[in-house]
Amino acid sequence: MSSTTIPVRTASASYDVVIAPNLLASIGDRLATLLPTNPRAFIVTSPEIYGLHGHTLTHSFVTQPTILEVPPGEEHKRLSTVERLLEELAQHGADRDSILIAFGGGVLGDMTGFLAATYMRGIRYIQVPTTALAQIDSSIGGKTGVNLAAGKNLAGAFYHPLAVFADPAVLTTLPATELRAGLQEAIKAGIIRDRALFDYLDTNSAAILACDPESLTHVIAESVRMKATVVANDEREHGERMLLNLGHTLGHAIEAATHYTQLLHGEAVAWGMLAASAIAKRRGLITIAEHDRIERVILAYGPLKRFQADPAQLVTLTAKDKKNRSGARSFILPRGIGDAVVVKDVTVEELTFTAERMMAMVARQDVAHA
């Protein structure tokens, strides 16, 4: 069975991402190799994930890790949850040598990374992502954090794990909608910088969506490889790393407008990528053929769930994007498949156009069943 190791090398960290089916059963052994001193381990997880796969994970540990549970859901991705976990670590006697294991999806991984970043001013952690979104995208690159009332991911830290262990076999137990939504981030990776990955996603959608282990391993590995390259060049998102936010400016606005309840993150990003591609087409930045192919492949990994939002509100919400600096609004547009760029001159008129077009598309019955 295929196993791929992708090195991540940044200014501040150096670690490997291992992607292999049935990897879960060997994580204890792998950790013992990485950390021969056998420090105390704490698994941060959700009851659902732990119920499904906890035994497979912990079976490989000689000393049983302590389990800290977090209820699933974006609404728990808050400083109050992190504070509760910090107190629990202290009560359990975690020290600077202890290691955290983030065992769950993107929300859990972001929060556990931030927990590791802040407990005693930083302890080690590994990511064991269990959703397509987390394996393809969010467990890589060291972005950790929580939401504020004022906006998503506004509190956090750049803090890299010691390793990432992604087991694609775990994805077979997830709801199909989560798999599809997560794969939108692989499409994003393809559009940004990897035309071959995009082609693969286009050609092999049936096998990928059927959770064929070889195909999933390939898609995850190539998505991670693209992201690792970008993060290596620009760890702190001063330039190139902004490209990874393709689809995210409007995606975040959609999530905020729908109070994070109607769409999965990957679905919101998919809508955001459609909107960015539409702006690029209208500008003549991308050919009509490439635009249409992007749209077709995104919808092939649908159906994209409908949502309700006011186009004007979506435009207003983009003004809060973290990429904005000193008032200038940044936006990522595709020039072609495998070639995205950061632009600073997207106008309110263009945003209004694309938001209205998007909401019209949302309203079309056939999109929801593409």
Place this chain on the structure above:
Amino acid sequence: MSSTTIPVRTASASYDVVIAPNLLASIGDRLATLLPTNPRAFIVTSPEIYGLHGHTLTHSFVTQPTILEVPPGEEHKRLSTVERLLEELAQHGADRDSILIAFGGGVLGDMTGFLAATYMRGIRYIQVPTTALAQIDSSIGGKTGVNLAAGKNLAGAFYHPLAVFADPAVLTTLPATELRAGLQEAIKAGIIRDRALFDYLDTNSAAILACDPESLTHVIAESVRMKATVVANDEREHGERMLLNLGHTLGHAIEAATHYTQLLHGEAVAWGMLAASAIAKRRGLITIAEHDRIERVILAYGPLKRFQADPAQLVTLTAKDKKNRSGARSFILPRGIGDAVVVKDVTVEELTFTAERMMAMVARQDVAHA
């Protein structure tokens, strides 16, 4: 008038600490030189400090900074306060280019540094410390954070400021007890690694305690220089930096036992240094003469306030120290003035001895009026 600039150069940061009387009035100009793009500035401060010195500080800014207020006191050094400030930054439209100015004492500086470390995963900040403790010690070295219910400074980050501007003239407006407590950290710096500074503190206590600007500038500058050297060698406290915790293991235990209400931090550290010196004397690690001189100088910067605590409880509380790794207890002991070491073998029996001796000393009337 004397002005001293001490460079801090670590693996992750490079910045200057400027110490000069009446520096406050030029900070806006200095910031404009450091950041010619004129980003939005936010002053985080306490009402008291801002009332005393806010006008002097803001007068030097062309564009008036936004003021965020935090009530003074260790009890506000919590994640809930940081969360409130994060929300306020977002509501005021702070972006990744914005800069925070920590204008206050040690608690305020620790919290503002953590606020800067976590807002949008890290924005820039400067330290403008206004207490002796903060100018001599806590504003230097990038340790930021807040307290948990489980212990002091258990949540935080290593995150350096862009610059530190310390104005010793500000110290004349502070209560004398705060000045004296803060100067204990200068004594600490002398004991750890700078015999000349210790000698200066011994010889010039009258001028220093009278807030003579030249003397204070010298003491602050030499304390900062010592700390900068240690932090340059060991930013993340894997070894040498632990030395800076001389007096802090028992000091933190005293603070915890007295619920942070009876002593100032520097006073607790002073008691902790006396206790560490007593262990060193009992071991024969330090000569009796050096031990007695340390005790005399610490008490010369007293009076050390009394407090109530059970020796056994103090010993128990030292087990929670952040320096402890994988169960091993670390302790800092002086081998002589200007020469401290990290030891791992301090026993519960030694801790009990020194805690009991300390509490007997506390009970002696003359100590409180030394």
